[in-house]
Amino acid sequence: MNSAIKLMLGALAMMACTLNSNAANLTCQGKFPNLVTDICWSCSFPIKFGAGALSLPVSTGQEDTPDPGGAPTCACGLNVGLKVSFWEPVRHVDVVRKPFCLSAMGGIEMDPGFNAPHGTQTKRDHAGTSSFYQAHWYVDPVMVVLGAVLDSPCLEQNVFDLAYLTELDPLWNDDEMTTILNPDSFLFGNLVARLACGADCAAATAGFGSNSLFWCAGCQGSMYPLNGHVATHIGGVQASSLITSRLIAKMHREGLMWAADGSEGMCGYYPQMLMDKTNYKYQMHFPVAQNKINGKCCQPLGRTSILWGAGKEIPGTGEDFAYMIFRKRNCCQGAF
Numbered sequence: 001m002n003s004a005i006k007l008m009l010g011a012l013a014m015m016a017c018t019l020n021s022n023a024a025n026l027t028c029q030g031k032f033p034n035l036v037t038d039i040c041w042s043c044s045f046p047i048k049f050g051a052g053a054l055s056l057p058v059s060t061g062q063e064d065t066p067d068p069g070g071a072p073t074c075a076c077g078l079n080v081g082l083k084v085s086f087w088e089p090v091r092h093v094d095v096v097r098k099p100f101c102l103s104a105m106g107g108i109e110m111d112p113g114f115n116a117p118h119g120t121q122t123k124r125d126h127a128g129t130s131s132f133y134q135a136h137w138y139v140d141p142v143m144v145v146l147g148a149v150l151d152s153p154c155l156e157q158n159v160f161d162l163a164y165l166t167e168l169d170p171l172w173n174d175d176e177m178t179t180i181l182n183p184d185s186f187l188f189g190n191l192v193a194r195l196a197c198g199a200d201c202a203a204a205t206a207g208f209g210s211n212s213l214f215w216c217a218g219c220q221g222s223m224y225p226l227n228g229h230v231a232t233h234i235g236g237v238q239a240s241s242l243i244t245s246r247l248i249a250k251m252h253r254e255g256l257m258w259a260a261d262g263s264e265g266m267c268g269y270y271p272q273m274l275m276d277k278t279n280y281k282y283q284m285h286f287p288v289a290q291n292k293i294n295g296k297c298c299q300p301l302g303r304t305s306i307l308w309g310a311g312k313e314i315p316g317t318g319e320d321f322a323y324m325i326f327r328k329r330n331c332c333q334g335a336f
Contacts, residue, residue, distance in 0.1 A: 026098040026118060029320045030107025031286050035142050038285045039089060040297035043326045044143075047086040061295045062087075065208060065278045065328060068263045074332035076267035081335030083266070087281060090156050091257075091325040092138035093247055094286070095240035099134050099167045103286055104322040116167035121233060131233035132173070133240065135247050137164035137256075142324075154331035164256065166247075171227060178225040182253070185224035188215035194222060204302030208278040217245040218277075218302015226250045237284075237309035240321035244282060245301045248325065249275040261328040267336055277301050281326040284309075287318025298326060 033039060046059040050072030067085045074083050094103040097119025100110035121131045141156040166172040171181065179185050187193070197216035200209050204218035217223045220242035221232055226249060230239045251257035252275040259265060259272035261279050283298035284290045290297045293308055305312075313319060 026101075028096075028098050028101035028103075028107045028109045029287065029317060030094070030101070030103030030105065030322065032106040033092075033104065033285045033289075033322070033324070035146055038289045039142060039324055040283045040290060040292075042292070042296070043281055043283055043298040043324075044087050044089065047084070049082060049084055051083045063207065063281070063296070063300065065261070067330060068266070074266050074335060076332050076335040079335040081332040083330070084154060084333045085261075085328070085330045087326040088155065088260075088329045089142045089324050090140065090327050091248075092140045092322065093135060093244045093282075093325060094138075094320065094322040095133045095135045095243045096320040097133060098320075100165070101134075101320065102136060102162070103320045104136070104138055105162075112167075117173045129233040131230045131239050133228050133230070133243050134172070135166045135228065135243050136162065137247060137251060139163050140324075152333070153336055154329060154333055164247075164251065166228060173228060175225050175227065175229060178227045182224065182226055185215075185226075188222065188224055197222065200302060201304065204277075204300055205304050208300045209302040211277055214274060214277070216302070217242050218300075219304040220245060220302060223249055226253065235305070235309070236313040236319055236321065237305045240323075241282075241301075241305055241309075244323050244325075245277075248280060248301070261330045263330075265330045266332040279328045283324045283326070284312060284321060285324055286322035287314050287320070288312045298324075 042060055042062055045062040046057050046064045048067060049056045051067060052069050068083065072083055074081055092104045096103055099116035099118060100112060102108050117132065119133045121129055123129050139158050139161040141158055143155050144157060171178045193215060196213055200213040200216035201219035203210045209218045215223050220238055223246060226246050228243060230242055233239050248257065252272055255271060258269040259276060259279060260269050264270045280301050281298045290308060299308060
Protein backbone atom coordinates (compact mmCIF):
# COMPACT_ATOMS: atom_id res chain seq x y z
CA MET A 1 0.00 0.00 0.00
CA ASN A 2 2.79 2.41 0.92
CA SER A 3 4.56 1.69 -2.36
CA ALA A 4 1.36 2.36 -4.31
CA ILE A 5 0.83 5.67 -2.52
CA LYS A 6 4.42 6.71 -3.16
CA LEU A 7 4.04 5.80 -6.82
CA MET A 8 0.88 7.89 -7.14
CA LEU A 9 2.48 10.85 -5.39
CA GLY A 10 5.50 10.57 -7.65
CA ALA A 11 3.31 10.53 -10.73
CA LEU A 12 1.39 13.61 -9.53
CA ALA A 13 4.65 15.42 -8.83
CA MET A 14 5.90 14.63 -12.33
CA MET A 15 2.64 15.89 -13.87
CA ALA A 16 2.89 19.11 -11.86
CA CYS A 17 6.48 19.62 -12.97
CA THR A 18 5.48 19.03 -16.59
CA LEU A 19 2.62 21.53 -16.39
CA ASN A 20 4.86 24.12 -14.74
CA SER A 21 7.52 23.54 -17.38
CA ASN A 22 5.01 23.94 -20.22
CA ALA A 23 3.70 27.14 -18.64
CA ALA A 24 7.22 28.47 -18.20
CA ASN A 25 8.07 27.64 -21.83
CA LEU A 26 5.26 29.83 -23.19
CA THR A 27 6.68 32.71 -25.19
CA CYS A 28 5.13 36.15 -25.45
CA GLN A 29 4.03 36.77 -29.02
CA GLY A 30 2.87 40.01 -30.54
CA LYS A 31 3.28 42.85 -32.98
CA PHE A 32 2.65 46.57 -32.94
CA PRO A 33 -0.22 47.10 -35.39
CA ASN A 34 0.56 49.32 -38.35
CA LEU A 35 -2.34 51.76 -38.11
CA VAL A 36 -2.27 52.30 -41.87
CA THR A 37 -1.95 48.76 -43.22
CA ASP A 38 -3.04 46.45 -40.36
CA ILE A 39 -6.27 48.24 -39.45
CA CYS A 40 -9.14 47.57 -41.84
CA TRP A 41 -10.42 51.11 -42.37
CA SER A 42 -13.27 49.80 -44.52
CA CYS A 43 -14.86 48.70 -41.23
CA SER A 44 -15.52 52.36 -40.38
CA PHE A 45 -18.13 52.40 -43.13
CA PRO A 46 -20.96 53.01 -43.81
CA ILE A 47 -20.57 56.69 -42.96
CA LYS A 48 -23.89 58.53 -43.22
CA PHE A 49 -24.73 62.22 -43.15
CA GLY A 50 -28.33 63.21 -42.48
CA ALA A 51 -31.26 60.82 -42.09
CA GLY A 52 -34.11 59.24 -43.97
CA ALA A 53 -34.62 60.28 -47.61
CA LEU A 54 -32.11 63.10 -47.13
CA SER A 55 -29.37 60.75 -45.95
CA LEU A 56 -26.05 60.75 -47.81
CA PRO A 57 -24.48 57.30 -47.23
CA VAL A 58 -20.91 56.31 -48.07
CA SER A 59 -21.22 52.53 -47.79
CA THR A 60 -18.50 50.59 -49.68
CA GLY A 61 -20.66 47.49 -49.13
CA GLN A 62 -20.07 47.23 -45.36
CA GLU A 63 -22.63 46.01 -42.83
CA ASP A 64 -24.59 48.46 -40.72
CA THR A 65 -27.41 48.74 -38.18
CA PRO A 66 -30.46 51.06 -38.35
CA ASP A 67 -29.98 54.74 -37.52
CA PRO A 68 -32.43 57.22 -35.96
CA GLY A 69 -34.90 58.44 -38.54
CA GLY A 70 -36.74 61.71 -38.88
CA ALA A 71 -35.17 64.97 -39.97
CA PRO A 72 -31.52 65.12 -41.06
CA THR A 73 -30.86 67.76 -38.41
CA CYS A 74 -30.67 67.28 -34.65
CA ALA A 75 -30.24 69.35 -31.52
CA CYS A 76 -28.31 69.14 -28.26
CA GLY A 77 -29.85 71.72 -25.98
CA LEU A 78 -30.15 74.90 -28.04
CA ASN A 79 -27.48 73.93 -30.54
CA VAL A 80 -28.47 72.43 -33.89
CA GLY A 81 -26.33 70.01 -35.85
CA LEU A 82 -26.36 67.34 -38.55
CA LYS A 83 -26.94 63.66 -37.88
CA VAL A 84 -23.94 61.47 -38.70
CA SER A 85 -23.19 57.81 -38.12
CA PHE A 86 -20.10 55.65 -38.57
CA TRP A 87 -18.13 52.81 -36.97
CA GLU A 88 -15.25 54.08 -34.87
CA PRO A 89 -12.18 51.97 -33.99
CA VAL A 90 -11.93 52.63 -30.26
CA ARG A 91 -10.53 49.61 -28.41
CA HIS A 92 -7.95 46.87 -28.70
CA VAL A 93 -8.26 43.45 -27.09
CA ASP A 94 -5.52 40.87 -26.92
CA VAL A 95 -6.12 37.29 -25.80
CA VAL A 96 -3.01 35.53 -24.55
CA ARG A 97 -1.78 32.37 -22.87
CA LYS A 98 1.12 33.89 -20.94
CA PRO A 99 0.13 36.28 -18.14
CA PHE A 100 1.09 39.93 -18.60
CA CYS A 101 2.06 39.34 -22.24
CA LEU A 102 0.95 42.38 -24.25
CA SER A 103 0.50 41.12 -27.81
CA ALA A 104 -1.00 44.38 -29.06
CA MET A 105 2.12 46.24 -27.85
CA GLY A 106 4.63 44.20 -29.78
CA GLY A 107 4.80 41.18 -27.48
CA ILE A 108 6.38 42.92 -24.48
CA GLU A 109 6.04 41.36 -21.04
CA MET A 110 5.18 43.07 -17.78
CA ASP A 111 6.76 41.86 -14.54
CA PRO A 112 4.50 42.88 -11.63
CA GLY A 113 6.38 40.65 -9.20
CA PHE A 114 3.66 38.03 -8.75
CA ASN A 115 2.22 35.13 -10.72
CA ALA A 116 -1.15 34.74 -12.41
CA PRO A 117 -2.81 31.70 -14.02
CA HIS A 118 -1.37 30.68 -17.38
CA GLY A 119 -3.46 29.85 -20.40
CA THR A 120 -4.30 26.19 -20.79
CA GLN A 121 -5.98 23.70 -23.08
CA THR A 122 -7.44 20.63 -21.41
CA LYS A 123 -8.67 17.55 -23.25
CA ARG A 124 -11.60 15.90 -21.52
CA ASP A 125 -12.61 12.29 -22.11
CA HIS A 126 -15.42 12.16 -24.68
CA ALA A 127 -16.21 15.82 -23.99
CA GLY A 128 -13.89 17.74 -26.28
CA THR A 129 -11.40 20.37 -25.19
CA SER A 130 -11.70 23.29 -22.79
CA SER A 131 -9.32 26.23 -22.49
CA PHE A 132 -8.40 29.29 -20.46
CA TYR A 133 -6.92 32.61 -21.62
CA GLN A 134 -5.93 35.94 -20.12
CA ALA A 135 -7.03 39.12 -21.90
CA HIS A 136 -6.24 42.84 -21.94
CA TRP A 137 -8.39 45.86 -22.74
CA TYR A 138 -6.78 48.89 -24.41
CA VAL A 139 -8.35 52.29 -24.91
CA ASP A 140 -7.15 53.13 -28.41
CA PRO A 141 -9.19 55.70 -30.39
CA VAL A 142 -6.96 55.46 -33.44
CA MET A 143 -8.85 58.07 -35.50
CA VAL A 144 -7.83 60.72 -32.99
CA VAL A 145 -4.29 59.33 -32.80
CA LEU A 146 -3.92 59.58 -36.57
CA GLY A 147 -5.65 62.94 -36.73
CA ALA A 148 -8.03 61.51 -39.31
CA VAL A 149 -10.66 64.11 -38.42
CA LEU A 150 -9.61 67.21 -36.52
CA ASP A 151 -11.58 68.78 -33.66
CA SER A 152 -14.64 66.57 -34.05
CA PRO A 153 -16.50 65.94 -30.79
CA CYS A 154 -18.06 62.91 -32.45
CA LEU A 155 -14.74 61.09 -32.08
CA GLU A 156 -13.71 59.67 -28.72
CA GLN A 157 -11.13 62.04 -27.25
CA ASN A 158 -9.39 59.63 -24.87
CA VAL A 159 -5.70 58.84 -25.15
CA PHE A 160 -4.10 55.42 -25.47
CA ASP A 161 -4.28 53.45 -22.22
CA LEU A 162 -3.89 49.89 -21.01
CA ALA A 163 -7.12 50.02 -19.06
CA TYR A 164 -7.82 46.48 -17.85
CA LEU A 165 -5.77 43.35 -17.24
CA THR A 166 -7.61 40.18 -16.35
CA GLU A 167 -4.56 38.96 -14.41
CA LEU A 168 -5.54 41.53 -11.75
CA ASP A 169 -9.18 40.38 -11.70
CA PRO A 170 -9.73 37.59 -9.15
CA LEU A 171 -12.99 36.62 -10.87
CA TRP A 172 -11.39 35.88 -14.24
CA ASN A 173 -10.25 32.42 -13.14
CA ASP A 174 -13.10 31.68 -10.71
CA ASP A 175 -16.32 30.30 -12.20
CA GLU A 176 -18.12 30.07 -8.87
CA MET A 177 -17.55 33.66 -7.75
CA THR A 178 -18.26 34.97 -11.26
CA THR A 179 -21.60 33.16 -11.26
CA ILE A 180 -22.52 34.39 -7.78
CA LEU A 181 -21.80 38.01 -8.72
CA ASN A 182 -23.68 37.60 -12.03
CA PRO A 183 -26.76 35.68 -10.83
CA ASP A 184 -28.54 36.00 -14.18
CA SER A 185 -26.11 33.37 -15.48
CA PHE A 186 -28.00 30.76 -13.41
CA LEU A 187 -30.91 31.17 -15.82
CA PHE A 188 -28.90 30.22 -18.88
CA GLY A 189 -26.94 27.19 -17.78
CA ASN A 190 -29.54 24.73 -19.02
CA LEU A 191 -29.77 22.81 -22.28
CA VAL A 192 -32.72 24.78 -23.68
CA ALA A 193 -30.90 28.11 -23.27
CA ARG A 194 -27.78 26.72 -24.91
CA LEU A 195 -29.73 25.25 -27.82
CA ALA A 196 -31.23 28.70 -28.43
CA CYS A 197 -27.73 29.96 -29.20
CA GLY A 198 -27.99 28.17 -32.54
CA ALA A 199 -30.47 30.85 -33.64
CA ASP A 200 -28.03 33.55 -32.52
CA CYS A 201 -25.27 31.86 -34.52
CA ALA A 202 -27.46 31.89 -37.63
CA ALA A 203 -28.39 35.56 -37.09
CA ALA A 204 -24.75 36.62 -36.58
CA THR A 205 -23.61 34.70 -39.64
CA ALA A 206 -26.28 36.31 -41.81
CA GLY A 207 -25.95 39.77 -40.25
CA PHE A 208 -25.81 40.82 -36.61
CA GLY A 209 -26.53 38.72 -33.53
CA SER A 210 -29.82 38.87 -31.64
CA ASN A 211 -30.01 40.98 -28.48
CA SER A 212 -33.01 38.91 -27.41
CA LEU A 213 -30.50 36.08 -26.96
CA PHE A 214 -28.11 38.22 -24.93
CA TRP A 215 -26.67 35.20 -23.09
CA CYS A 216 -25.32 33.84 -26.39
CA ALA A 217 -22.11 34.78 -28.19
CA GLY A 218 -23.34 33.47 -31.52
CA CYS A 219 -21.32 30.64 -33.05
CA GLN A 220 -18.56 31.03 -30.45
CA GLY A 221 -20.58 29.69 -27.50
CA SER A 222 -22.16 31.07 -24.34
CA MET A 223 -21.51 34.60 -23.05
CA TYR A 224 -21.53 33.20 -19.51
CA PRO A 225 -19.57 32.94 -17.33
CA LEU A 226 -17.96 36.34 -17.91
CA ASN A 227 -14.44 35.06 -17.42
CA GLY A 228 -11.58 33.35 -19.25
CA HIS A 229 -12.82 29.74 -19.21
CA VAL A 230 -13.96 28.40 -22.60
CA ALA A 231 -15.97 25.23 -22.07
CA THR A 232 -15.85 24.15 -25.73
CA HIS A 233 -12.56 24.98 -27.42
CA ILE A 234 -12.79 24.37 -31.17
CA GLY A 235 -9.76 26.45 -32.11
CA GLY A 236 -7.79 29.48 -31.02
CA VAL A 237 -9.68 31.87 -33.28
CA GLN A 238 -13.08 30.71 -31.99
CA ALA A 239 -11.95 30.74 -28.35
CA SER A 240 -10.29 34.16 -28.56
CA SER A 241 -13.36 35.58 -30.32
CA LEU A 242 -15.52 34.31 -27.46
CA ILE A 243 -13.16 35.84 -24.90
CA THR A 244 -13.31 39.15 -26.81
CA SER A 245 -17.13 39.16 -26.75
CA ARG A 246 -17.15 38.35 -23.04
CA LEU A 247 -14.65 41.07 -22.23
CA ILE A 248 -16.71 43.71 -24.05
CA ALA A 249 -19.82 42.53 -22.18
CA LYS A 250 -17.89 42.59 -18.90
CA MET A 251 -16.68 46.14 -19.53
CA HIS A 252 -20.26 47.26 -20.13
CA ARG A 253 -21.49 45.53 -17.00
CA GLU A 254 -18.78 47.18 -14.89
CA GLY A 255 -19.46 50.62 -16.37
CA LEU A 256 -16.09 50.81 -18.12
CA MET A 257 -17.57 50.87 -21.62
CA TRP A 258 -20.47 53.10 -22.64
CA ALA A 259 -22.72 53.02 -25.68
CA ALA A 260 -22.73 55.71 -28.37
CA ASP A 261 -25.49 54.73 -30.78
CA GLY A 262 -29.13 55.55 -31.38
CA SER A 263 -31.03 58.65 -30.37
CA GLU A 264 -29.53 58.45 -26.86
CA GLY A 265 -26.02 58.73 -28.29
CA MET A 266 -26.60 61.82 -30.41
CA CYS A 267 -25.32 64.19 -27.76
CA GLY A 268 -22.81 61.98 -25.99
CA TYR A 269 -22.14 58.58 -24.48
CA TYR A 270 -24.49 56.80 -22.09
CA PRO A 271 -24.15 53.79 -19.76
CA GLN A 272 -25.40 50.45 -21.03
CA MET A 273 -25.08 47.67 -18.49
CA LEU A 274 -26.30 44.96 -20.86
CA MET A 275 -24.20 45.13 -24.02
CA ASP A 276 -25.94 45.64 -27.35
CA LYS A 277 -24.20 43.06 -29.52
CA THR A 278 -25.17 44.88 -32.72
CA ASN A 279 -23.04 47.88 -31.71
CA TYR A 280 -19.75 46.12 -32.40
CA LYS A 281 -17.64 44.74 -35.20
CA TYR A 282 -14.13 43.40 -34.72
CA GLN A 283 -11.06 42.66 -36.82
CA MET A 284 -8.04 40.45 -36.13
CA HIS A 285 -4.66 42.08 -36.65
CA PHE A 286 -2.40 39.50 -34.94
CA PRO A 287 -1.05 36.91 -35.65
CA VAL A 288 -2.41 37.53 -39.17
CA ALA A 289 -4.06 40.77 -40.19
CA GLN A 290 -7.48 39.93 -41.52
CA ASN A 291 -7.88 40.23 -45.28
CA LYS A 292 -11.05 40.99 -47.18
CA ILE A 293 -13.57 38.27 -47.93
CA ASN A 294 -16.43 39.43 -50.16
CA GLY A 295 -15.28 43.00 -49.58
CA LYS A 296 -15.34 42.75 -45.77
CA CYS A 297 -12.42 42.41 -43.37
CA CYS A 298 -14.27 42.57 -40.05
CA GLN A 299 -17.35 40.88 -38.65
CA PRO A 300 -20.07 41.32 -36.04
CA LEU A 301 -19.74 39.59 -32.69
CA GLY A 302 -20.73 35.93 -32.86
CA ARG A 303 -20.18 35.28 -36.56
CA THR A 304 -18.72 31.88 -37.38
CA SER A 305 -14.96 31.92 -37.83
CA ILE A 306 -14.92 29.06 -40.36
CA LEU A 307 -14.26 31.36 -43.32
CA TRP A 308 -12.52 34.46 -41.99
CA GLY A 309 -10.56 32.52 -39.33
CA ALA A 310 -9.02 29.96 -41.67
CA GLY A 311 -5.22 30.04 -41.49
CA LYS A 312 -5.17 32.65 -38.71
CA GLU A 313 -3.85 30.37 -35.94
CA ILE A 314 -0.20 29.44 -36.40
CA PRO A 315 1.18 26.67 -34.14
CA GLY A 316 4.11 27.90 -32.08
CA THR A 317 4.26 31.47 -33.33
CA GLY A 318 0.64 32.55 -33.63
CA GLU A 319 -1.41 31.18 -30.74
CA ASP A 320 -2.04 34.54 -29.08
CA PHE A 321 -4.47 36.97 -30.70
CA ALA A 322 -5.14 40.70 -30.95
CA TYR A 323 -8.28 42.41 -32.23
CA MET A 324 -9.40 45.91 -33.14
CA ILE A 325 -12.89 46.76 -31.84
CA PHE A 326 -15.19 49.04 -33.85
CA ARG A 327 -18.15 50.66 -32.06
CA LYS A 328 -21.23 52.14 -33.76
CA ARG A 329 -21.44 55.90 -33.31
CA ASN A 330 -24.46 58.12 -33.89
CA CYS A 331 -23.73 61.78 -33.33
CA CYS A 332 -25.15 65.27 -33.76
CA GLN A 333 -22.20 66.88 -35.54
CA GLY A 334 -21.84 70.58 -34.81
CA ALA A 335 -24.27 70.67 -31.86
CA PHE A 336 -21.76 70.26 -29.01
